Amino acid sequence: MQVLIAYHSDYQHTQSVADAVAAGVQAALADEGETASVDVKQAADVNLDDMRNAEVIIFGSPVHMGSMAWQMKQLIDSGSKLWMAGDLEGKVGGVFATYGGFGGAGGGVEQTLMSLHANFLEHGMLVCGFPRSLSGFAEAGLHWGLAVRTGNDEGMPEGVSDSALVAARAYGAHIAETALRLK
């Protein structure tokens, strides 16, 4: 199964979450004896064929000023050609975001996840949320996807916790298992 994880990251938080999601995908596919090709790429390095060829596409972004990083939006907008041809219809998608969360109110992480999903839905893809039965739900699960808080209560970067990485692996596994069931 070909899986593309496209993300943007300036300071490695989102990248480390992307790597953990990839590890979860790989572990789940290996458990089912499915050959896996998992590409983990910065959005700026993704081309349209990467998206065309993937059976599963996972997008991840840091929250920037209440919404996704512009690098993700640039990739999304470049995908309008794929929409014209219906190239992504029926593929499985998942979304994740990291956020500072200063003030504890989420700082736009829900909006970021929903707008990433909106693009997948526009393409006719099938999207995965984060079921509360998955490991790590209390730490980094939102019904809409994986949301990893990386800041502390003073608004300073604190890093990605081990329990958030557990949630990231669980989410990757969940998306892969869902795609396998549909295959």
Ligand SMILES: Cc1cc2nc3c(=O)[nH]c(=O)nc-3n(C[C@H](O)[C@H](O)[C@H](O)COP(=O)(O)O)c2cc1C
């Ligand atoms: C330009 C910029 C804008 C940001 N805006 C927000 C925001 O609106 N809400 C929030 O919760 N965090 C915000 N953050 C914090 C980042 O979302 C957070 O540090 C994230 O984990 C960074 O990911 P990265 O290390 O992969 O770049 C912002 C960070 C930057 C650099």
